[in-house]
Amino acid sequence: MLAVKVPKEEAEMIRRKLLELGVLAKGYYIKREEDSVLFPVTEPVDGFEIVEEEFKRIERRPNSYRDIVEVPKEFKPLLPSSFDIIGDIAIVELPEELMPYGGAIGEAILKVHRHIKAVFAKGGKVSGQYRVRELIPLAGEKRTETLHRENGIRLKLDVARVYYTPRLATERMRVFEKTRPGEVILDMFAGAGPYSILLARKAKLVFAVDLNPWAIRYLEENICLNKASNVIPILGDVRKIAGRIRVDRAIMNLPKFADRFLKKAMLSVKHGGIIHYYGFGPEGGLYSEHEVKIKAIARELGLAVEFLDRRKVRPYAPRQFNVAIDFRVLG
Ligand SMILES: C[S@@+](CC[C@H](N)C(=O)[O-])C[C@H]1O[C@@H](n2cnc3c(N)ncnc32)[C@H](O)[C@@H]1O
Structure with a gap:
């Protein structure tokens, strides 16, 4: 040139x-x-x-994988604009039509995000008692264990064996801010410990329960990684543990079925104790059905409740939201 x-x-x-x-x-x-x-x-x-003279071209790094991925033009608008990143693993939700191009999409993500080493597609809905989902490898390493950082803590976990979503990081920080120093806490559905380990920074003691042996295995590792020796990991059904201990605060992060555990949760908190309840709600009535249940169960137990806060946590499905309701139990 x-x-x-x-x-x-x-x-x-x-x-x-x-x-x-x-x-x-x-x-x-x-x-x-x-x-x-x-x-x-x-x-x-x-x-x-x-x-x-000949000149070397400056290679510009694209901002998005969508700028470089090779899929037929008519499918481009279907490419998701975002995906979850857990440690060095990306998990992308692809519509059926894009699945045949999963490999190309995975490779494009690896090219643009150099710190990502493995890309998976969601293979279905979160299901079963352990609340995990099938993951389909698209590109990179076929490894599902990773180390993730959230709210200043380190979480080691296997994304195929233990439930975890980075989309609750802000919500977990909200609960941390509400926690008072010296409290005793029951994390009823602890997973690998994103609530328990964070809250342990303020609490005196955190009982962290989960049914999934993989969750408890990683929770134990995360307790060591974060030097959170005031977290007590308990493998088992929380119904067998709740009601036998008395705590200042309980976290019920099992939105699909939390209502089934309300009685046990209310029997686990001291007079004036607080419960962080999670559920799903439709746009038109985000909280009403849950609040009715909470009041009914309190009445059945001869207790009273005072609602403290309620909020949309994140969108869950079309016109459905993951919601949080904080309430105090008075007995
Ligand atoms: C939605 S996940 C939440 C995990 C964690 N709190 C988080 O934020 O990543 C719910 C967890 O509850 C556990 N679980 C389900 N039923 C349970 C039960 N009856 N007793 C104890 N844990 C249970 C599952 O294994 C799963 O790890």
């Missing part, structure tokens, strides 16, 4: 001039020789030495 060759000492001044004239070719590295500098130009420029 055409180039302007100038003495080294005048290079900066001439570069500005070429820019002003609008003839400096963009997207190329300039070339430096011993006494001179060569600028790529789009057309000959009067008053300068013009030579023919």
Whole structure:
């Protein structure tokens, strides 16, 4: 391509001039020789030495995998604009039509996000007692164990064996802010410990219960990793434990079935204790059904409840939200 060759000492001044004239070719590295500098130009420029030269292109890193992925044009609008990142693993939700291009999508994600080492597609809904889902490998390492950082804590977990979503990080921080120093807490559905380990920074003691042996295995590792020796991991059905201990605060992060555990939760908190209840609710009535149940169960137990806060946590499905209800139990 055409180039302007100038003495080294005048290079900066001439570069500005070429820019002003609008003839400096963009997207190329300039070339430096011993006494001179060569600028790529789009057309000959009067008053300068013009030579023919080859220039190396500046490779621009695309911002999104969608800029480089190769899928048929008609499917481009279906490409998800975001995906979950857990440690160095990406988990993407693909519509059926894009599944045949999963490999290309995975490779594009790896190319744009250099810290990601493995890409999986969601293979279905979260299901079963352990609340995990099938993951389909798309690209990179076929590894599902990773180390994730959230709210200043480190969480090691296997994304195929233990439930975890990074989308609750803000909600967990909210609960942390409401926690008072010295409290005793029951994390009824602890998973690998994102609530328990965080709250342990303020609490005196956290009982962290889960039914899934993999969750407890990682929770134990995370207790060591984060030096959270005030977290007591308990493997088993929380129904067998709740009601036998008395705590200041209970966390019920099992939105699909939390209502079935309300009685046990209320029997586990001291007079004035607080419960963080999670559920799903439709746009038109986010909280009402849950609040009715909470009041009914309290009445059955001869207790009273005081609602403290309620909020949309995140969208869950079309016109459905994951909601949180905080309430105090008075007995
Ligand atoms: C939605 S996950 C939440 C995990 C964790 N709190 C988090 O935020 O990542 C619910 C967890 O409850 C556990 N679980 C389900 N039924 C249970 C029960 N009856 N007793 C104890 N744990 C249970 C599952 O194994 C799963 O790890």
